[in-house]
Amino acid sequence: MHISVIGTGYVGLVTGACFAEFGVDVTCMDRDETRIATLEKGKVPFFEPGLAELVTKNFQAGRLKFTTDLHKAVDDALVIFIAVGTPPQPDGSADLSFVDEVARNVGTRMTGYKVVVTKSTVPVGTAKRIRELIKSNQSQECSFGVVSNPEFLREGSAIEDFMRPNRVVIGADSPEAVAIMKDLYRPLYLLETPIVITDVPTAEVIKYASNVFLATKISFINEMANLCEKVGADVQMVSKGMGLDKRIGNKFLHAGPGFGGSCFGKDTAALINIGEKSGYSMTIAQATKQVNDQQRNRMVDKIVDAVGDLKGKTIGMLGLSFKPNTDDIRDSPALGIAEQLMKAGCTVRAYDPEALTESMKVLPKLVPCRDAYHTVEGVDAVVLVTEWNQFRNLDLDQIKSKAKAPIFIDLRNVYDPPRMQQQGFYYVSVGRKTVGTRPA
Ligand code: UDX
Numbered sequence: 001m002h003i004s005v006i007g008t009g010y011v012g013l014v015t016g017a018c019f020a021e022f023g024v025d026v027t028c029m030d031r032d033e034t035r036i037a038t039l040e041k042g043k044v045p046f047f048e049p050g051l052a053e054l055v056t057k058n059f060q061a062g063r064l065k066f067t068t069d070l071h072k073a074v075d076d077a078l079v080i081f082i083a084v085g086t087p088p089q090p091d092g093s094a095d096l097s098f099v100d101e102v103a104r105n106v107g108t109r110m111t112g113y114k115v116v117v118t119k120s121t122v123p124v125g126t127a128k129r130i131r132e133l134i135k136s137n138q139s140q141e142c143s144f145g146v147v148s149n150p151e152f153l154r155e156g157s158a159i160e161d162f163m164r165p166n167r168v169v170i171g172a173d174s175p176e177a178v179a180i181m182k183d184l185y186r187p188l189y190l191l192e193t194p195i196v197i198t199d200v201p202t203a204e205v206i207k208y209a210s211n212v213f214l215a216t217k218i219s220f221i222n223e224m225a226n227l228c229e230k231v232g233a234d235v236q237m238v239s240k241g242m243g244l245d246k247r248i249g250n251k252f253l254h255a256g257p258g259f260g261g262s263c264f265g266k267d268t269a270a271l272i273n274i275g276e277k278s279g280y281s282m283t284i285a286q287a288t289k290q291v292n293d294q295q296r297n298r299m300v301d302k303i304v305d306a307v308g309d310l311k312g313k314t315i316g317m318l319g320l321s322f323k324p325n326t327d328d329i330r331d332s333p334a335l336g337i338a339e340q341l342m343k344a345g346c347t348v349r350a351y352d353p354e355a356l357t358e359s360m361k362v363l364p365k366l367v368p369c370r371d372a373y374h375t376v377e378g379v380d381a382v383v384l385v386t387e388w389n390q391f392r393n394l395d396l397d398q399i400k401s402k403a404k405a406p407i408f409i410d411l412r413n414v415y416d417p418p419r420m421q422q423q424g425f426y427y428v429s430v431g432r433k434t435v436g437t438r439p440a
Helices: 010-021 033-040 051-060 070-076 097-109 126-137 158-163 175-184 186-190 200-231 235-243 264-278 283-307 333-343 356-362 396-402 417-422
Strands: 002-006 025-029 064-067 079-082 114-118 144-148 168-172 195-198 314-318 347-351 381-384 407-410 426-428
Touching: 002 010, 002 070, 010 025, 010 051, 010 064, 010 079, 010 158, 025 070, 033 051, 033 064, 051 064, 051 158, 070 097, 079 097, 079 175, 097 114, 097 126, 114 126, 114 175, 126 144, 126 200, 144 175, 144 200, 168 175, 168 200, 175 186, 175 195, 195 200, 200 235, 200 264, 200 283, 264 283, 283 333, 283 381, 283 407, 283 426, 314 333, 333 347, 333 356, 347 356, 417 426
Parallel strands: 002 025, 002 079, 025 064, 079 114, 114 144, 168 195, 314 347, 314 381, 381 407, 407 426
Antiparallel strands: 144 168
């Protein structure tokens, strides 16, 4: 089978490379010529473990091709995946202009049966809109299927998530389209991956419901953390005690500075917007967003409580990406916090294993550092924001001797409070008791 994937961003490229690995002929299309030229050289323009190898291998095997020609991508394929960006607009709704453009082009170019699949996270009703756009732009009448096949890839483990998903969701408007999609995902059938086959709007809702539910779990535990701080409880143990109940599960109950990344914030805002447009107020999604927005400010308050007036202070920030194992800084809590600190007159020394260069483009006043130990030189406090492995086992004696004051603010609860107290730190974490003596 030959498929095309339109858009070589994160989702598009992982989808294209993984289907090629399944033995499918894949054409990846992007209108960005530089990006396509880079990909043809086997270079992936972002950091995702294993992806560059997969792209190179399948490109060399001739199963993965790249083009900037949308018409060619449409002509070649039986199945066309739309994986273009749907950036949020100021009101939280998704900007669908790229999706619309692809749909119009597919319509103009189509000469035989095709299945058009949305992979990007799109508002409920988008597949219907695509159907109408294709139909009204068709230069010759032919039938086609429209499918919603949402992705659930996590950055940093996207290939594993694609190859061994918990489930595949296929929302289709015809039995022909279902049959073709099932054929495409056959390698996963062999692994007994559950495939949920449903109608198009249901599949579109499943995507939002899943992501916003996970975001809600995080906001819920962050709210519990804030309560724990007030009543002297320990959120790590609360999370453990809750998570052992199989109905609740232990995942996504880690308190911290709030969720970031390209999906949760955007999808929560989009769901609120979809609710408004449909005449239903999404109260839980609104609360999830509100708690998350507040959580970042609370992290800044923690820093102020520990170091006093921020003006003229220096903070050493460990981690800038929105989570470990990615260079992605979109909606990263670390950058939001760094920005607030700098606005209040702080100098922020920072290090991240992958995201430093990108972060410097957004916050050029950050002081870039070589590693964790360089970062903490002469600082009034160390703030750990992203739990990269290399920050989990720091040489604490070295940290203490290099920093000006032994204040350690751990926004990911990586360290053990009694141990940090023993090491002589004033140690602040999230939803747990602060330990040690605050330096005068
Ligand atoms: C997420 C979804 O997991 C994925 O299914 C979807 O397709 C895209 O969005 P991703 O954004 O890559 O994936 O990262 P994820 O690992 O889910 O983490 C999202 C954010 O939540 C990060 O900022 C992370 O630090 C935070 N988080 C996660 C917590 O604060 N606590 C947790 O317990 C889990």
